[in-house]
Amino acid sequence: MSNDNERDTNEVARTETESALDSFQQDAVESAPDHADTTVRAQQIDSTGRAASNDDGSTPIIELRDVSVTFRSRSGGIFKPNLVHAVRGVSMKLNAGETLGLVGESGCGKSTTARVMCGLQDPTEGEIYFQGRKVTKRSAKDRKQIGRVVSVVFQDPATALNARMIVAEQLLDPMVVHKINNKSYREERIRELIHLVGLPESVLQALPGQLSGGQRQRVAIARALSLNPDAIIADEPTSALDVSVRAQILNLLSDLKDDLNLGMVFISHDIQTVRYVSDRIAVMNGGTVVEEGPAQQILENPTDEYTRTLLGAAPSLLHPAESAFTH
Helix, strand or coil: CCHHHHHHHHHHHHHHHHHHHHHHHHHHCCCCHHHHHHHHHHHHHHHCCCCCCCCCCCCCCCCEEEEEEEEEEEEECCCEEEEEEEEEEEEEEEECCEEEEEECCCCCCCHHHHHHHHHCHHHEEEEECCCEECCCCCCCHHHHHHHHHEEEEEHHHHHHHCCCHHHHHHHHHHHHHHCCCHHHHHHHHHHHHHHHHCCCCHHCCCCCHCCCCCHHHHHHHHCCCCCCCCCCECCCCCCCCCCCHHHHHHHHHHHHHHHCCCCCEECCCHHHHHHHHEEEEEEECCEEEEEEEHHHHHHCCCHHHHHHHHHHCCCCCCCCCCHHHCC
């Protein structure tokens, strides 16, 4: 029964995500701000390339309060469908300049929680606050704002990038859609982005298929940074990559978080991978957070049996590359 529920959760969540992502991207296009608004915003970009903020950093970028998400399963009758409780009563915060690691087995609710945080999934119950403002029932304006300030890095860069567009076009696209500044600014910005992720400018003229997996993920990260977000949701960003480059991508994400004062949610089923990049860790099981706290505390003195099980499970996916870490 447990495995059936996990399969139902994954299948329903995947369908919901595809639909929500299509809607989310369409909203971004339809509600792109006008030129005057984006010109002002562009003038507020600081020396790090990120948008200046009036907040002093004490207000969380995103906050969930007692959030639950329930899906209708494809099993059961028409009038009495089975319900899948993907997330149950989850409360958490994401602050600027920190990485929150969400860890747990497949079907535990971590990806659904992240989709709620970035606006791709509406909660069934609970409250969501975005930079201190309640946005549980998101308007088109709310979705536009969240799409500008929270970006997502997906698991597989091969599917996240358009195979028929050169890298330069893919980095320009979000800025063109949102009418960010002018053409010369945007072209200079993509050169900054490509250097920011450690790639040469020659990559700008390449198609994704001409790049390695690690290079494609760096491009995907650069694209996620194109609108100067306050936060990044990284959903298993290294699991589709060769072991030899996983450590490099994690180091890159950590450096970007520090240099740009980003908030980052890092999702993984591998707690040994999460430990390298996370300031705080939330362990999820069965749709609930069973343990949350500073990374060192969770790793050295876990209080929940499930956390201890994860720590004692199979060796880290990063194990062969651990010596590459500098953190």
